[in-house]
Amino acid sequence: MRAQFVASEIWIGLRRNLTMTVAVIVTAAVSLTLFGLSLMVRNQVNAMKDFWTGKVEVSIYLKGDVTEAQRDQLRDELVAMPEVERVVFESKEEAYERFKEQFRDTPEIVENTSADVLPESFRVKLRDPKKFEVVASAFAERPGVDNVVNQRELLRDFFAVLNAFRTGMLFFATISLLAAVVLIGITVRVAAFSRRRETGIMRLVGASNLYIQLPFLLEGVLAGVLGGIVASALCAAAQTFIVNATLRERLKFTPWIGWDQFWGLVPVLLFTGILLAGIASFATLRKYLRV
Amino acid sequence: MIRLDHVTKVYPTAAKPALNDVTVDVDKGEFVFLVGSSGSGKSTFLRLLLKEESPTSGSVLVAGKDLARLSHWKVPTLRRQIGCVFQDFRLLPTKTVRENVAFALEVIGKPKHTIDKVVPEVLDLVGLGGKDERRPDELSGGEQQRVAIARAFVNRPMILIADEPTGNLDPETSTGIMRLLDRINRTGTTVVMATHDAAIVDSMRRRVVELEAGKVVRDQARGVYGYSK
Secondary structure, three states, X not given: OOHHHHHHHHHHHHHHOHHHHHHHHHHHHHHHHHHHHHHHHHHHHHHHHHHHHOOOOEEEEEOOOOOHHHHHHHHHHHHHOOOEEEEEEEOXXXXXXXXXXXXXXXXXXXXXXXXXXXXXXXXXXXXXXXXXXXXXXXXXXXXXXXXXXXXXXXXXXHHHHHHHHHHHHHHHHHHHHHHHHHHHHHHHHHHHHHOHHHHHHHHHOOOOHHHHHHHHHHHHHHHHHHHHHHHHHHHHHHHHHHHHHHHHHHOOOOOOOOHHHHHHHHHHHHHHHHHHHHHHHHHHHHHHOOO | OEEEEEXXXXXXXXXXXXXXXXXXXXXXXXXXXXXXXXXOOHHHHHHHHOOOXXXXXXXXXXXXXXXXXXXXXXXXXXXXXXXXXXXXXXXXXXXOHHHHHHHHHHOOOOOHHHHHHHHHHHHHHOOOOOOOOOOXXXXXXXXXXXXXXXXXXXOOOOEEEEEOOOOOOOHHHHHHHHHHHHHHHHOOOEEEEEEOOHHHHHHHXXXXXXXXXXXXXXXXXXXXXXXXX
């Protein structure tokens, strides 16, 4: 196998088909970018889930007129429940401290709120967060209890939105990846057709299948790799300008994906680019360049 | 060197067989003319030798190998032992004479120093020395066919197949091409040539195999084109 000869054949092929090659690279880049973005959203959802699942608690808010006896009774019963891992009592003052921390960017709200208006509560951490109903039904109607809130319920809607977003992107990414496969297949077919004289002679003088097909295959794969590189660059731009410069700065209550996850993404994009170009080229060549 | 044993070839869409129970034996170093009208089965005969087609029944042996048992990834190895020349030359118009001949070696992975050595040799042999850097459209028909023969012969095949190599050439040029094929034959290469050219067959006085509607109707050691002409 003479590398120089194969390389020059690829170069001739790419140049002859320049517009088609550019179209392939753009299509591959766009579909891989969508794919990459949907993977970034998935990473983000996972990061948030990990972060929040460790934190979600059931909050049992107490009425303002709850007596000390009622409170102690509730605490003892909570601690005795097998489903409960840990119980923390939050006084009005502690609630106020947390409130101030949460709203430190908007001092007007803090100034207009006093510790009195905030309810006392038990923060209950469950061994299994799904057992919320057991706790809720046991305590909701008890004297001194105002209401029982499952933070998990609040997060569920949030995650449902993110998941729908991710699924939608994955759906469009899949469609455009399929389009890219078809387009690469057509390009390789056009390349094979425009060089049928050469390939005809190659077959005649006994060139092996590999030798005949390799330039076309590599042409497709090269386009796939270039598409993957462009897609990586666009995803890096999304990471820099959307995640790092905007979201991380503005929304501090939750962790955001960083460069670690991004560098994990790059090989996936390049590999997917190679794979889809390889599949498209190989399938086309099997059909159109038989010995 | 070549043996067709009761070979019948029926194309899927055709009613009549292209070859019908053909048995032909060609020894090493022979020069055989394959004659017959269009559609008599000459091209099918040649395609079977290259394993571009497989026979419907019967067996084809080339260089001692049964082509039916030759796995398809070994077909290129078979074709490296057979040189091919056609009526329409089949040269690459964007490449020079030298590059056209070198192409045949490049694509089978021959090293550059070998190519640089044997290409000028074979161009001298076919009488094109000094025209290495011309392009096919700057050459006459006869010269183009010489390039094609050089390309077919550069890898020193055991068999040379020529499908109407003089079909596009005038009689004088044809004689030159035949002299060249004769010279190649004298190096020990088996030559199988399909042709319509009665004058050439008559003047060469070599073995003639005549096909008619897919059957061998004549196989003569030192034959002429035909009686019926």
